[in-house]
Amino acid sequence: MKTKITSNILEDISKRLLGGNNQGNGERVLVVFTGSDIYLDNKIEEIRGLKNKGMKISLGFSFMAEQILDTEKIINTLTPAKIYREQDILKLKEIPRNYSALISPNITINTISKISLGMIDSFIPNLIWTFMYQGKNVYMDFEGIRNYLGEKTNNKEILNQINIHIETVKKMGAIEIEDNKYTDNIVIGVKDENIKLNPRLQENTDKKVITEKDILNISSNSNLILPKGTIITHLARDKALAKNIKIEIK
Secondary structure, eight states: OOEEEHHHHHHHHHHHHTTTTTTTTEEEEEEOOSSSTTHHHHHHHHHHHHTTTTTTEEEOHHHHHHHOHHHHHHHHHOOOOOOOOOOGGGGTTTTTGGGEEEEEETTHHHHHHHHTTTOOHHHHHHHHHHHHHHTTTEEEHHHHTTTTTOOOOOOHHHHHHHHHHHHHHHHTEEEEOOGGGGHHOOOOOOTTHHHHHHHGGGGTTTTEEEEEHHHTTTTTTTTTEEEEEEEEETHHHHHHHTOEEEEOOO
């Protein structure tokens, strides 16, 4: 199916976003929790909002998540279709087949550093790695990482390390959930064009430059048709190649 970045399509997507219909169609999504409770109640409410839009939610818990979080409360609030735990690492090939996307609302510095460095030695890092490896959309909320124990850091080197890990996983395909707005940032199950475009792209539909961030927000294995005169950055081309997105200029 071909994906055309045009004013009409962007307008159509914008209408779906504003109308709240972009999370429908009964898409199955896996939400994975790690061992951080920073701002967790707000994030759970955001996920419940996605569920109310029609997403079918399943949950995955890391070993530390089960030690730190009130998992029973999370389960009762979100009423998931299925629940996965650390021992389900043995089902690593099976689990991703059942879901179109993964959401990580409270990823920790421990988890993101493992993914960034390829040290995937436990359930959730393995699961996230597998989804990204297969080109599936992985949405991450980095708020907890930037506010370790609920506080920002003034240590420039620590902040630098945090940013390096965040940028690395984004280059690997992770899509950032910005400003804690899950329903604005997560678009799953759009039938017409099978794409996930950052809603901010609509603010400048006449732009002639396609950046890496634009490519990150387009589904893998798509055909991207652009008007003549469009400039595509080198990073955007590299990311398109990594996601098997074919770019055509017409």
